[in-house]
Structures are given as C-alpha cells and as structure tokens.
Amino acid sequence: MEQQLVLALSLFLVSVCTARAWPAPDFCHGKQCPEYKLVKKAEGFEERLYDASEWITTKVEGTESSDLMDANSRLKAYCKRLNDAGMSRSLTTSFTHTVDYWLSWFVPPGTTTLPPESNSTVILESRPESTVYVRVFGGTPSIKKGEANASELCKSLEKDCTGTTYSGAGYDSFFSLSHHNEIWIYASDINKSETP
C-alpha cells in the first residue's frame, strides 16, 4: 500500500497548465510557482507570505493509488481543455489533507481559465494572500512522510495542530535525483483550530 502510494504520488508531482516567468527560487527549476515573500526563517520552518493565487482542485475519493491517479487525470483533462497547445510538464502540486484529501495544481497568473464542465469534479479555487508556515523535506514524498513532517512542523511552531489542515507541495518529478518537498500549514488554519 505504502509502495503504491509512493508510485501514485510520483505521477501527480509533475503537472501543468501554462507558463510565464517569475524569478522563482531554485527549487521551482525556473518554472512558474506561487509567489511569496520570505517573512522569517526560523529553526525548523519558514514563514512566508504568499500572494493570492489560483488553483484547480479536485477531491481524492479514497486512499488507493488509483484514486490519486483518477484525481490527477481529472486535473490533467481540465488543463488540456484550457490550453491544448500549451501543455508542458512542470508545476507546483499541492496535496491537502483536511478530513478528506484534495489534489491541486497551481494555475500561473495570467492564465485564462474556463469554468469546469458541469459534469466535472474539478473546481477553480482562489486562495487569498496568506501567511503560510513551511517545512522543507527531501526524499521521495509519501503521505506517511508528509504526516510525520507536518507534526514536526507543528512542534517547531510550538502549536497544537490536532486536526489542523496541512498541505504537501511538490516541485519535482518522481525520477528526479533530488526532491524538494514542503509541508504547508496556513496560519489562519492554526488560529481556527485554537478557537473552537
């Protein structure tokens, strides 16, 4: 099962819509990724202020690898419809765990979007400017490592994040020799969980 998930994760860690240039950090490999300002670099985490951003998101219906692949295919199909000619491979993928799992692809600014087909489970998501706490980790990503690193991030923040939503961000292909993965926790989500 764990193996299967790792394999499946690899499939969606490289994804796309279209591209335009932002002088992004090295781990974006010169590709479009969500723009942020580094607010603070602390022991075990970074605090970043992300610009408002657009994502396409779909629910991962289960935890089988096939569920992840299905979700990935839905985003891919949507992107293809957006820009048949402009498909390239490389983008920021985010994998969010609330009560459910969600898979998102970053949509670079300036990309023309279309409403998803009514029979589609893909949604367009606008995330406002947000403060995000980020922990970077290496190696081939998996849900398990993501979870472990998310609780490590909470420890660094000295917060009780029980039930807090976290996201994993991926920038590399599975076949890449090195991986830059991130766990994101939105500051607003931590505050939400502290005020029941």
Ligand SMILES: *[C@@H]1O[C@H](CO)[C@@H](O)[C@H](O)[C@H]1NC(C)=O
């Ligand atoms: C939605 O409907 C269109 C047209 O009938 C079809 O081509 C497409 O595959 C459908 N998409 C999904 C996700 O079922």
Ligand SMILES: *[C@@H]1O[C@H](CO)[C@@H](O)[C@H](O)[C@H]1NC(C)=O
């Ligand atoms: C975080 O991820 C790394 C690399 O995948 C892994 O070795 C480690 O066990 C994870 N957990 C913690 C708590 O750092």
Ligand SMILES: *[C@@H]1O[C@H](CO)[C@@H](O)[C@H](O)[C@H]1NC(C)=O
């Ligand atoms: C969360 O709460 C802390 C302390 O109460 C506050 O300083 C911070 O601005 C809050 N963050 C957000 C995003 O509301």
